[in-house]
Amino acid sequence: MSQYQENATITRYERLSQDNIRLTLQADSIAAAAKPGQFVMIRTSTAKDPLLRRPFSIHQTSTNGRIQILFKILGRGTELLAHAQEGEQLPVFGPLGHGFDIRTDRPACIVGGGMGIAPMLFLAKRISRLKSNVASDFILFGGRTRTEVEPLSDDFRQFGMRFYEATDDGSYGEKGFVTQLIQRLKPPKGSVVYACGPESMLEQLNIYCQVKGLECQVSVESVMACGMGACLGCNIPAKDGGYVHVCYEGPVFNAEELAWK
Amino acid sequence: MEIVRERDPFPDLRVNIGTLRLQNPVLTASGTFGYAREFANLLNLHRLGGVIVKGISLEPRHGNPPPRIVETACGMLNAIGLENVGVDRFIQEKIPYLRGLQVPAIVNILGDSVEEYQEVTERLASIEGVAAIEVNISCPNVKKGGVAFGANPDMAAAVTHAVKENCDVPVIVKLSPNVSDISEIAAAVEDAGADGVSLINTLIGMAINLEKRKPELANVIGGLSGPAIKPVALRMVYQVARRVSIPVIGIGGIDNSRDALEFIVAGATAVQVGTANFINPRVSEEIAEGIGEYVKTEKLPSIRDLIGCLEVD
Numbered sequence: 001m002s003q004y005q006e007n008a009t010i011t012r013y014e015r016l017s018q019d020n021i022r023l024t025l026q027a028d029s030i031a032a033a034a035k036p037g038q039f040v041m042i043r044t045s046t047a048k049d050p051l052l053r054r055p056f057s058i059h060q061t062s063t064n065g066r067i068q069i070l071f072k073i074l075g076r077g078t079e080l081l082a083h084a085q086e087g088e089q090l091p092v093f094g095p096l097g098h099g100f101d102i103r104t105d106r107p108a109c110i111v112g113g114g115m116g117i118a119p120m121l122f123l124a125k126r127i128s129r130l131k132s133n134v135a136s137d138f139i140l141f142g143g144r145t146r147t148e149v150e151p152l153s154d155d156f157r158q159f160g161m162r163f164y165e166a167t168d169d170g171s172y173g174e175k176g177f178v179t180q181l182i183q184r185l186k187p188p189k190g191s192v193v194y195a196c197g198p199e200s201m202l203e204q205l206n207i208y209c210q211v212k213g214l215e216c217q218v219s220v221e222s223v224m225a226c227g228m229g230a231c232l233g234c235n236i237p238a239k240d241g242g243y244v245h246v247c248y249e250g251p252v253f254n255a256e257e258l259a260w261k
Numbered sequence: 262m263e264i265v266r267e268r269d270p271f272p273d274l275r276v277n278i279g280t281l282r283l284q285n286p287v288l289t290a291s292g293t294f295g296y297a298r299e300f301a302n303l304l305n306l307h308r309l310g311g312v313i314v315k316g317i318s319l320e321p322r323h324g325n326p327p328p329r330i331v332e333t334a335c336g337m338l339n340a341i342g343l344e345n346v347g348v349d350r351f352i353q354e355k356i357p358y359l360r361g362l363q364v365p366a367i368v369n370i371l372g373d374s375v376e377e378y379q380e381v382t383e384r385l386a387s388i389e390g391v392a393a394i395e396v397n398i399s400c401p402n403v404k405k406g407g408v409a410f411g412a413n414p415d416m417a418a419a420v421t422h423a424v425k426e427n428c429d430v431p432v433i434v435k436l437s438p439n440v441s442d443i444s445e446i447a448a449a450v451e452d453a454g455a456d457g458v459s460l461i462n463t464l465i466g467m468a469i470n471l472e473k474r475k476p477e478l479a480n481v482i483g484g485l486s487g488p489a490i491k492p493v494a495l496r497m498v499y500q501v502a503r504r505v506s507i508p509v510i511g512i513g514g515i516d517n518s519r520d521a522l523e524f525i526v527a528g529a530t531a532v533q534v535g536t537a538n539f540i541n542p543r544v545s546e547e548i549a550e551g552i553g554e555y556v557k558t559e560k561l562p563s564i565r566d567l568i569g570c571l572e573v574d
Contacts, residue, residue: 002302003302003303005303005541005542005543043540048335048487048488048516049334049335050332051332051335051336051337051487051488051536051540052332052337052539052540053539053540091541093542222327222328223328223330223331223332224330225330225337225339225536225539226293226538226539226542228299228542229295229299230293230294230295230299230300230538230539230542231292231293231330231339231341231539232292232324232329232341232344233328233329233330233339233341234327234329234330235324235326235327235329235344236327237326237327242323243323243324243326243327243344
């Protein structure tokens with residue numbers, strides 16, 4: 001597995017809503033090697049503060065050597081990144097980690113909650129290319145409110161999968177959570193659930209999948225310093241009582257491997 | 262007629278730590294460079310002075326619960342809890358790769374008791390591919406109420422002695438800065454036979470999340486590293502280098518060749534690059550290059566002419 005450090009030029013800056021931003025970066029080697037569910041580490045400043053790079057899942061790649069990241073302004077790193085401009089260069093390191101294990105022989109149910117939707121565009125695109133028929137595949141996308149969901153809607157409609165949206169406040173799509181959507185829509189037997197989002201959402205999906213006997217792959221988050229297995233700072237509890245490391249053993253895990261609360 | 266041009270001479274960057282010969286003074290700090298293999302396709306390992314691998318204990322350790330790290334101003338706090346595969350798996354799984362490297366692999370060891378340090382040393386002593394041992398004495402001594410070995414000159418000397426007695430390779434003792442007089446500890450480990458000292462390990466600190474009114478780290482306290490600690494590290498290297506006659510290896514916030522050169526001027530024979538590896542995996546190779554450029558530009562006979570040359574009026 002090859003990783004690259006590239007000085008990537010920002011080719012497009014999109015402010016999707018007040019605090020959600022999408023950046024397109026020219027990063028040829030990373031784009032060519034990336035798999036859905038993998039991430040990159042980006043330095044948000046060349047100064048000594050903030051010091052560490054920040055992890056971002058790869059939102060999508062293009063055949064002309066571009067990658068996209070999608071983020072919400074949450075702290076100092078993302079705040080700085082929000083001030084980046086087209087034409088500027090950013091040091092990008094990746095692709096990192098283990099992505100989704102795509103099962104082309106099985107129906108897919110892609111579930112994204114909030115910023116957890118970020119890696120799902122790349123995944124949906126790849127699945128739609130690998131499979132001849134996606135009519136029994138689902139994409140379920142939930143967010144807090146309209147501004148989180150609406151700007152990304154059209155991007156997800158292009159694959160011909162069954163696409164459903166929900167917001168916590170009912171301002172867009174159905175009112176409620178994606179975990180309620182999945183219970184109502186009941187993905188077919190043998191489906192693989194691919195999920196990314198808040199921990200509580202993943203936890204409920206895991207329970208649902210266990211009851212229904214579905215395979216559940218979850219992409220999880222953690223703070224991390226290096227992104228490549230050197231600092232060991234990104235551990236999360238594993239089912240066997242030990243730990244797994246999000247950066248190199250994940251970020252995608254089979255939900256059964258993890259210790260849930 | 263062919264003109265014979267004088268070749269640009271290779272700068273002489275060689276330094277010795279006891280009998281350990283390094284082609285240049287740049288080492289990677291334990292715990293920031295995995296077992297070296299993780300970095301193999303990101304830089305040319307063979308252009309480093311050597312690599313120091315993740316600290317090894319007698320038994321495997323799971324380490325601390327998350328969160329283990331948090332970023333702070335110009336630095337980071339960590340409380341990894343010395344997670345490692347244990348000495349037996351280290352020898353089986355990691356040594357074969359390290360043995361194949363053209364640069365020395367230094368193994369960092371740790372323990373809860375003098376006996377544990379001794380036993381880890383015994384297992385490593387006969388293993389080909391272990392060029393030197395670095396002893397982490399910042400660990401708590403469980404038999405002495407959890408006081409760090411490195412906080413007490415007698416305990417630090419006892420550990421040094423136990424390691425030194427049980428191996429033939431050079432022994433470097435990594436000093437804790439969390440003491441009132443680090444040069445006293447350095448002198449004690451020198452007397453106990455250490456071939457060199459490396460400093461500083463992380464400074465103990467903490468960070469608080471005000472909204473949650475909770476510590477940022479599950480372990481509450483952790484070790485501070487990164488550029489924030491460089492002035493403290495430089496001061497300690499300066500003081501220790503004046504006190505002991507064994508080589509001193511400088512560590513603390515080094516992220517470019519100028520930082521490294523400052524440590525050498527302060528009295529360090531070699532340096533270790535730590536946290537900076539997380540931000541730029543190629544940084545240690547770049548630092549070695551930068552030191553070479555400096556030696557050439559300054560027309561120094563060798564890097565050794567720079568060690569401890571600080572002018573204090």
